[in-house]
Amino acid sequence: MSFPHLSEVLKILDGALRSNASMSSNYAGLLADKLEQEGEREIARRIRERLARAPAAVAYAQDAGGMAGGLPVDSESRLETLDISTPAKGSVHLFLPGGTAKRVEEFLQSVRHYDRLREARAAMPLRMLLYGAPGTGKTQAARWIASELGLPLLTARCDTLISSLLGQTSKNLRRIFDYIEQRPCVLFLDEFDALASARGNERDIGELQRVVIALLQNIDALSDNTVLLAASNHEKMLDPAVWRRFPFQLPLPLPDTALRHQMWQNMLGEFAPEALDWQLLSTKSAGASGALIEQVSLDTKRHAVFAGSAHIDEEELFRRLSLSLALADGHALATLSDEIRWLRNWDTKIFSLRELARLYNVSTRQINHYLQDDHGNAGKPTRKRKAQP
CATH class of the missing domain: 1.10.8.60 (Helicase, Ruva Protein; domain 3)
Incomplete structure (x- = not known):
């Protein structure tokens, strides 16, 4: 038997079980939006009324730990490690060859119908790796996907994410992945090769290898229905283990x-x-x-x-x-x-x-x-x- 919006319901329960009011309210808000789009306006209204009664101070206090303005920060620089944007539907123009556009549409359908696919045991983790020469539309594709899904786009800032302090980069990664699990969003890891370069290079040092391991562990721990996009101009530099974490892989060629x-x-x-x-x-x-x-x-x-x-x-x-x-x-x-x-x-x-x-x-x-x-x-x-x- 199909149960619509099971993903949102489970996320709301996860937040409640973890005493995370912010997570529960974020996904309850998403559930209300989806119900309203389906014509269930009265149910959506009642959910929003209940959310309006929730004490905002609780959620704010939970978000404040290790955060600046709610976003995760690097302990060394105190700068935010994520940029957030909300591209409106129709505001982003994406130009792709027919076959590539079809792959992107298939990914969108996998996100929209994740619960049905999971029930049919045909769901895959919602992770896509975009790669190709500079200027081929990787960042634009990430913005377009977020706009089509109606979700905020959270872009990792490599300039603050990667720290000079031993072990700090891995901690920054952990904070980012913890943060995105608490709210409906699209996480975008741009310049992905800066984090996921192949291990074994003789010029590598132990810390860089630990960053790759931490990245892989965080991806593995991520909920399968959390949307993760990564982009690289140098896909040949990526660690082989990274590719297995991305069921959807999208090469972006130069336009014909x-x-x-x-x-x-x-x-x-x-x-x-x-x-x-x-x-x-x-x-x-x-x-x-x-x-x-x-x-x-x-x-x-x-x-x-x-x-x-x-x-x-x-x-x-x-x-x-x-x-x-x-x-x-x-x-x-x-x-x-x-x-x-x-x-x-x-x-x-x-x-x-x-x-x-x-x-x-x-x-x-x-x-x-x-x-x-x-x-x-x-x-x-x-x-x-x-x-x-």
Whole structure:
């Protein structure tokens, strides 16, 4: 026999059995929200009325131990180890390829129907590991998932979570995991490789290995229906034991041509001129991340606003795109002549001599001067040397 909202009821009982008024009231509030969404407004109202009678001082006193403003803090710095946000539904735009979007939707359905899945013995711990190159949407995905679930997003702050004191990082982890068990939320461990790097590296010290062990133990002790998201730009650095703790694993690739087309249209919006060549823009932005496309769009729209124009300058858009791709690929364009030579090599049709002269507000003669490399810089723009390890 199915019993709806069993997870919330059990959490309320857990809080009562632990004499944790904060935990019980938090999950009772979530239960009231779900009942109201299902049309059970009278029951939701009665639950909220009962909650309103609860002495707030009790819950506050329980939260205050080892906390600042209710959030866990690092004993050394006294800074909070979590950031909290509440992204509203519809406020976060997420662009994913079809197959990846389907995986995210499957995760959401697993959260929403956890009780039914558990009854059918088909439930898995609600933990997802997101990984991929920088700018592919890992943080955006975490914000979108929280907004779709209607839950606050608690993001671990690695700058305060990781302490210089022996053993303090493990204690900080314990406080974070204890804290999130007391309230409905999504815990997001960003830059996950900073906590979960593979053990056995000869440069590791004992403390770092203890942090990984503490992390694994805390994940294992976490309730299966608590939503945990982790993100890494360097998945190959993660400890092998970490992967087994995340039944849902989501690789986030760079956007393909069709997805780039969708991103450009969404991000440029009404600023896009009617004659903009979307296909060319989508093709020329191959290799760009979603974050890069967003930044180029914002920069170009700002340029239009400063120029008093209702639409962006198409060639200015391509100029900013090309220079951003160069920077992302490690090319050092330190001078104006470097930029102009790069643009000319990138696409001679888009960046004709006359167009370059217009964009840089100089004469075509001056453009020729830059292209002839009169300043003694031979060939194409130089590539940045990578720092030696």
